[in-house]
Amino acid sequence: MSGRGGRGAALLKALEQPVRRPGQQSVQTGDQGAGPPPLTSAAVSTVGVVQMVADVDKCPPLVTPSPGQPLSFSRPLASPAVLPLVGRGGRGVRSVEPRMADEPPSLISYEPSSPEPVLTETEVVPVSVPSIQPGASSQTISKGSPAVGRGSMLRDTACHVRLPQLHSSGGPPVVQTTTPTVSPPALSPSPPNPVKAMRGLSLNNMESSMASSMASQRGSSGQSIPVSANYLPLKGNIDGVFKYAVTFSPPVEDIRSRSQLLNEHKELIGLTRVFDGTTLYVPKRICEQRLDLMSTRQTDGTSVKVTISLVDAIKNHDVVQLMNVIFKRILRALKLQRIGRDYYDANAPLEVPQHKMQLWPGYVTVINRHEGGLMLVLDVSHRVMKTDTALDFLYELYHSNRDKFREEAFKQLVGSVVLTRYNNRTYEIDDIAWDKNPRCAFQDHAGSQITFVDYYKRAYDLDITDLEQPLLIHRPKKKQRGKKEESGKEVDEMVCLVPELCAMTGLTDAARSDFKVMKDLAIHTRVPPEKRAESFRKFIQRLNTTKEASELLQSWGLILDSQMLDLQGRRLPPEKILFKNSSIVANMEADWSRECLKEHVISAVSLLDWAVLFVKKDQGKATDFVNMLSKVCPPIGMEVQEPKMVEVVNDRTESYLRALRELIAPRLQMVVIVFPTSRDDRYSAVKKLCCIESPIPSQVLIARTITQQQKLRSVTQKVALQMNAKLGGELWAVEIPLKSCMVIGIDVYHDKSYGNKSIAGFVASTNPSFTRWYSRTAMQEQSQELIHELKLCMQAALKKYNEVNQSLPERIIVFRDGVGEGREEYVSEFEVPQFNSCFSIFGDNYSPKLAVVVVQKRISTRIFGRSGNGYENPPPGVIVDHTVTKSYDFYLVSQHVRQGTVSPTYYRVIYDKSGLKPDHLQRLTYKLTHMYYNWPGTIRTPAPCNYAHKLAFLVGKSLHRDPAHELSDRLFFL
Numbered sequence: 001m002s003g004r005g006g007r008g009a010a011l012l013k014a015l016e017q018p019v020r021r022p023g024q025q026s027v028q029t030g031d032q033g034a035g036p037p038p039l040t041s042a043a044v045s046t047v048g049v050v051q052m053v054a055d056v057d058k059c060p061p062l063v064t065p066s067p068g069q070p071l072s073f074s075r076p077l078a079s080p081a082v083l084p085l086v087g088r089g090g091r092g093v094r095s096v097e098p099r100m101a102d103e104p105p106s107l108i109s110y111e112p113s114s115p116e117p118v119l120t121e122t123e124v125v126p127v128s129v130p131s132i133q134p135g136a137s138s139q140t141i142s143k144g145s146p147a148v149g150r151g152s153m154l155r156d157t158a159c160h161v162r163l164p165q166l167h168s169s170g171g172p173p174v175v176q177t178t179t180p181t182v183s184p185p186a187l188s189p190s191p192p193n194p195v196k197a198m199r200g201l202s203l204n205n206m207e208s209s210m211a212s213s214m215a216s217q218r219g220s221s222g223q224s225i226p227v228s229a230n231y232l233p234l235k236g237n238i239d240g241v242f243k244y245a246v247t248f249s250p251p252v253e254d255i256r257s258r259s260q261l262l263n264e265h266k267e268l269i270g271l272t273r274v275f276d277g278t279t280l281y282v283p284k285r286i287c288e289q290r291l292d293l294m295s296t297r298q299t300d301g302t303s304v305k306v307t308i309s310l311v312d313a314i315k316n317h318d319v320v321q322l323m324n325v326i327f328k329r330i331l332r333a334l335k336l337q338r339i340g341r342d343y344y345d346a347n348a349p350l351e352v353p354q355h356k357m358q359l360w361p362g363y364v365t366v367i368n369r370h371e372g373g374l375m376l377v378l379d380v381s382h383r384v385m386k387t388d389t390a391l392d393f394l395y396e397l398y399h400s401n402r403d404k405f406r407e408e409a410f411k412q413l414v415g416s417v418v419l420t421r422y423n424n425r426t427y428e429i430d431d432i433a434w435d436k437n438p439r440c441a442f443q444d445h446a447g448s449q450i451t452f453v454d455y456y457k458r459a460y461d462l463d464i465t466d467l468e469q470p471l472l473i474h475r476p477k478k479k480q481r482g483k484k485e486e487s488g489k490e491v492d493e494m495v496c497l498v499p500e501l502c503a504m505t506g507l508t509d510a511a512r513s514d515f516k517v518m519k520d521l522a523i524h525t526r527v528p529p530e531k532r533a534e535s536f537r538k539f540i541q542r543l544n545t546t547k548e549a550s551e552l553l554q555s556w557g558l559i560l561d562s563q564m565l566d567l568q569g570r571r572l573p574p575e576k577i578l579f580k581n582s583s584i585v586a587n588m589e590a591d592w593s594r595e596c597l598k599e600h601v602i603s604a605v606s607l608l609d610w611a612v613l614f615v616k617k618d619q620g621k622a623t624d625f626v627n628m629l630s631k632v633c634p635p636i637g638m639e640v641q642e643p644k645m646v647e648v649v650n651d652r653t654e655s656y657l658r659a660l661r662e663l664i665a666p667r668l669q670m671v672v673i674v675f676p677t678s679r680d681d682r683y684s685a686v687k688k689l690c691c692i693e694s695p696i697p698s699q700v701l702i703a704r705t706i707t708q709q710q711k712l713r714s715v716t717q718k719v720a721l722q723m724n725a726k727l728g729g730e731l732w733a734v735e736i737p738l739k740s741c742m743v744i745g746i747d748v749y750h751d752k753s754y755g756n757k758s759i760a761g762f763v764a765s766t767n768p769s770f771t772r773w774y775s776r777t778a779m780q781e782q783s784q785e786l787i788h789e790l791k792l793c794m795q796a797a798l799k800k801y802n803e804v805n806q807s808l809p810e811r812i813i814v815f816r817d818g819v820g821e822g823r824e825e826y827v828s829e830f831e832v833p834q835f836n837s838c839f840s841i842f843g844d845n846y847s848p849k850l851a852v853v854v855v856q857k858r859i860s861t862r863i864f865g866r867s868g869n870g871y872e873n874p875p876p877g878v879i880v881d882h883t884v885t886k887s888y889d890f891y892l893v894s895q896h897v898r899q900g901t902v903s904p905t906y907y908r909v910i911y912d913k914s915g916l917k918p919d920h921l922q923r924l925t926y927k928l929t930h931m932y933y934n935w936p937g938t939i940r941t942p943a944p945c946n947y948a949h950k951l952a953f954l955v956g957k958s959l960h961r962d963p964a965h966e967l968s969d970r971l972f973f974l
Helices: 004-015 208-217 255-263 316-333 390-400 405-413 452-460 515-525 529-545 547-555 616-632 653-663 680-693 709-726 790-805 824-842 918-928 943-959
Strands: 138-141 161-164 174-180 223-229 231-236 242-249 279-282 290-296 303-313 337-339 342-344 350-352 357-370 373-389 417-420 425-428 431-433 441-443 449-451 471-474 489-497 502-505 558-560 565-571 576-578 583-585 610-615 644-648 670-675 698-702 741-751 757-765 773-780 811-817 849-856 863-867 870-872 878-880 889-893 905-912
Touching: 223 878, 231 565, 242 255, 255 303, 316 337, 316 342, 316 357, 316 373, 316 547, 337 357, 342 373, 350 515, 357 515, 373 390, 373 515, 373 529, 390 405, 390 502, 405 431, 425 471, 449 452, 529 547, 529 863, 529 870, 547 558, 610 616, 610 653, 616 644, 616 670, 616 709, 644 653, 653 670, 653 680, 670 680, 670 709, 680 698, 680 943, 698 709, 741 790, 741 943, 757 790, 757 943, 773 790, 773 943, 790 824, 811 824, 811 918, 811 943, 824 849, 824 905, 849 918, 863 878, 889 918, 905 918
Parallel strands: 610 644, 610 670, 670 698, 741 811, 811 849
Antiparallel strands: 138 161, 174 489, 223 565, 223 863, 231 373, 231 558, 242 279, 242 303, 290 303, 337 342, 342 357, 350 357, 357 373, 373 502, 417 425, 417 502, 431 471, 441 449, 471 489, 565 878, 576 583, 741 757, 757 773, 849 905, 863 870, 878 889, 889 905
């Protein structure tokens, strides 16, 4: 390996090691016996790489176009060498935002932090993909080629590879695979008969009919409070906008080529238009019904017929789509760069040099229809950009973890997003081609051989110094595909990226767990309300003073308000917190951390038979913890006896497991394990043993958290509360006026690294005060968002409720978390019927009153309190259920934050037969945010949702199997 001062040789040596993927077994040695099953080299597939050759200088020829043209590769997907890729990891996709109290800091000293799910949405503008030029030559590679020396895991000697030529512009090399698919129906050449006369659709009054029907869904209790929201009303009139369907013959797949062909007739169509590749919006009538035009493709001179067919006058649904497309064009006119779904200013980075990072400031913009009309939701966002490359990251990873380098590289890179600065585009990494390097040669459009090194030098004047680095693979989304060969098989593209030319974006798991990194980033990202409002004003000013952007807005007759929306909210009264012998009223910050440490808990479980495990060097720390625990437990009403002190021979995972197996007995109530360092594989192995093999409540501590004597008392008090909750105790409660009611929380965790499964956590209350819970999990395949086993979970929960109360609940409220925006309809159509269908097994007359509420916390809405002429965070308990809502829904600010801007939670009632008034449901929701036993204060979502999230995360991250049912009536997953 050349360059990099010899570091490449070490990296190349690591590439020789076999790769292990989750879900497959291998020989276990040392600490490898813990955690998920190890990976095997036979399981690895670098998509698109089909044949191997003995020397890296003789890599199988790929096909590349001229400079700037993506490289292509094709193979049948049915070949056994191509395995499904692990799904999206989510790392790097998120912006660094002020994450205020999504879940407050855990009371436990060590539990792996659970990442927030990434909200996915369907983009309005399709991403362009290059098209295969008709008649392009191809080459076939037959089986029998020798294998690459260090990448034999991808060998497939039974396939033939056809390499089509491509002609388009821009982008890195692309891999293509082919598979027979059922193509979607083509757009009908005969659209519906157009409306003879245009229907006026004023943006100012199109929602008036909705407002009257919403009044009955609003609450009225609480104190009125003036608030503002980051909503900018969009004014104007879209009368006279027409929608056309555009088709091409012969078919043209590349959206850029489509736009060029359509642009040849700009005199007829006009410059004021929006075209997304298939649909054209213009403010004038082009034709009565259908118009055929002829254009010439610039790449090869082929004549293409462009058919424009009038569909209709624009309708309400199209208004939202049209406005979002227009506004994306406005953001591009402001010279903002699109990364993911949002736009960022690459020309004004905020430097964080001590961590080799930059923060690109940007904006989140969404136009949607609300009760108050069409509005733009505008929020501030930040994007982490690394100043080092993906190759630098691989070097660092190798030197820090040589034994499991490839496994760790796959885990850290797959799912992350990189930026190729030579064309300012972002790509999500789906795989790593360990058998490929920049010296691999491919065939260009002229039929000559060219390497990656020469390609990037010729196309972008870039020099690649490390000639042995592997290549990164990006697989475009389904909506970016759709190309077909003459055989009718769909072409599946794979983009090949050189790590040395890729800048890392986002934060790795290691960076997120680094307190100093997050603290330094928070200086820029935790924007207080007043500064956030100032950013909004600067954005509007920039829009108005940028000629291209303002002209684009004016050409469509649109006017954007320059001030945030002012409205009236309601503040719910503070809740009374109930302990065993007393009660308090929560303070202005909705926090009772001091009171809960000196008041008797409602139900204390005596800890009489328990054990503590530790290695020899941590014996003193473990002893100090036990002594402190005996002091802090009596004030909360908890009796603690001396534990069995067990010294583990060493810190190997097998040693901990062996000691636990010898120790666990039927009478043992709990085990406390002190780890010398934080290691996920060791943690997972211990949790598997304690949650599945020999079910027993367990508490894991990291030695450093109980090292400092000045903090030991505080840490031990919080651990004591959590231990009591895990044993089945009840810490505190709030007043619940509802009788015979069950509340349920559901959340889904997508396991990206272990078979791409989805784990649904289901947690239901079993007593009237909502202090005891019953939990179940359900596993699904291939990242399904909706749960197929809800019926079984609901039946088990109802049986448990009946066992505890000798009656079934008369009312059931389900809080469904983890549902992306736009998917509420699927929950309503699929999950709600499952709930209703399971009631009949308890008797024909059993029909409880059911309500289903979708909980969304990854939203862009911000609610500000107004103080004089400025803005501040609103207090906990603020409700907004009008103007910025859509139907029977509401925003709730339930938690207090000391830094940044508080984020509300959005509650959508998609099914309601509960008989509760809006006031009652809103108040119940707020009460449940007080009931999370991992934090003595309010949290952002109802407690059952957080419990379901913790359960799903534990199973998806560590257990990978359903926990033992013996633990289902305790909060063992805290």
